[in-house]
Amino acid sequence: MKKLFLLTLVTGLFLSLSSSAQQDKSKRPSPPAKVSKTLASGAEISVDYSQPSLKGRALSALAPVGKVWRTGANEATVFETSKDVKIEGKTLPAGKYGLYTIPGDDEWTIIFNKSWKQWGTVYKDSEDALRVNVKAGKSSENTEVFTFDITDNGNVSMMWADTKVVFKVQ
Numbered sequence: 001m002k003k004l005f006l007l008t009l010v011t012g013l014f015l016s017l018s019s020s021a022q023q024d025k026s027k028r029p030s031p032p033a034k035v036s037k038t039l040a041s042g043a044e045i046s047v048d049y050s051q052p053s054l055k056g057r058a059l060s061a062l063a064p065v066g067k068v069w070r071t072g073a074n075e076a077t078v079f080e081t082s083k084d085v086k087i088e089g090k091t092l093p094a095g096k097y098g099l100y101t102i103p104g105d106d107e108w109t110i111i112f113n114k115s116w117k118q119w120g121t122v123y124k125d126s127e128d129a130l131r132v133n134v135k136a137g138k139s140s141e142n143t144e145v146f147t148f149d150i151t152d153n154g155n156v157s158m159m160w161a162d163t164k165v166v167f168k169v170q
Contacts, residue, residue, distance in 0.1 A: 036150065111131050143161065
């Protein structure tokens with residue numbers, strides 16, 4: 001009887017832990033989002049990320065100028081392409097990449113890192129597959145929740161606060 005009680009107790013504990021490990025990510029303060037597009041070249045590209053909110057904070061407090069930022073929240077933001085593409089004219093092979101950025105006042109560095117299945121704050125520059133620099137612009141609207149968008153012509157936009165950063169994928 002004691003063995004049966006102990007087995008029931010251990011099984012219940014295991015099931016409880018396993019269900020909490022598979023939490024509903026949509027209930028997080030920075031919920032998941034995904035955008036995707038098929039380009040004219042036939043390449044399918046997508047960005048899978050989490051959306052932090054400003055909540056009265058300055059953008060520079062969340063994405064500090066001159067420092068590598070995880071470009072979202074929670075797990076690493078994942079940029080995926082089904083075929084080799086050109087990012088701002090530079091070749092990126094087909095695959096999945098961790099997408100990081102280095103914010104600047106006038107220019108941002110977009111980083112495609114070979115390590116993608118990890119927590120977003122884990123970053124090693126030795127794993128970089130590609131880096132490109134793009135101009136940062138001002139958005140006509142203030143965006144409370146960090147948002148990605150992909151246009152039909154392959155412009156990938158990141159919008160947050162009054163900042164808009166765009167990189168071209170072909």
